[in-house]
Amino acid sequence: MASVTKTKTNDGREIQGKSLARFVRCSARKARIVMDLIRGKTAGEALEILQFTQRPSAVPYVRRSLLAAIASARETHPQPESLVIGEALVDDAPMIKRIRPASMGRAVRIRKRQCHIQIALTEQED
Numbered sequence: 001m002a003s004v005t006k007t008k009t010n011d012g013r014e015i016q017g018k019s020l021a022r023f024v025r026c027s028a029r030k031a032r033i034v035m036d037l038i039r040g041k042t043a044g045e046a047l048e049i050l051q052f053t054q055r056p057s058a059v060p061y062v063r064r065s066l067l068a069a070i071a072s073a074r075e076t077h078p079q080p081e082s083l084v085i086g087e088a089l090v091d092d093a094p095m096i097k098r099i100r101p102a103s104m105g106r107a108v109r110i111r112k113r114q115c116h117i118q119i120a121l122t123e124q125e126d
Contacts, residue, residue, distance in 0.1 A: 009086045013122040016083055017073025021065040021117040023093050028115035031058040031090045035117075038062070039088040043070050043121060044081035061117060069119045086122030090115050 007015050024031070034055050038046035043066065050063045066085075073080035093114035102108045 009120060009122055011086075013086055013125070015086065015120045015122055016077045017069045017071075017075075017080060017121040019065045019069035019072060019117075019119045021061060021068070023114050024061045024117055025112070025114055026058050026061050027113040028090045028092045030055065031062060031115050031117060034058040034062045035088045035090050038066070038085055041085055042081065042124070043073075043083050043085065046085055047081075062119075065117045065119050069121050073121045080121065082124070083121040084124045085119060087118065087120035089118040091118070092116075 007018075009015060034050070034053060037049055037053060041049065046066055047063070050059050050066070053059050070080045070083075073083055077083060093116050095114065096112040098110040098112065099107045100110050
């Protein structure tokens with residue numbers, strides 16, 4: 001779930017820890033609402049925000065991905081909780097499609113949405 005790479009974010013800061021959770025069983029729309037709450041905050045602040053957020057569908061997945069990014073940053077940085085969330089992306093993943101029987105012999109499609117969650121921790125800007 002987590003990988004350590006020495007790459008840079010879009011604004012040129014070096015990534016200390018990174019996490020990518022793929023095919024998460026939550027819609028991207030719901031996960032983006034939670035990501036907007038923590039984008040730009042320190043990792044410690046983000047964990048506190050997620051602890052008290054009333055979004056039960058997306059919070060466990062975002063929190064798990066953030067903890068994985070902190071764990072990967074621990075290898076290169078002594079205090080990963082002081083790092084800032086530099087990138088917080090949520091992309092759509094392929095939908096799982098099912099069919100439910102409906103009245104008069106018809107079939108109704110059920111679309112189970114998924115998403116990819118990516119979090120990158122960077123040094124704080126001065």
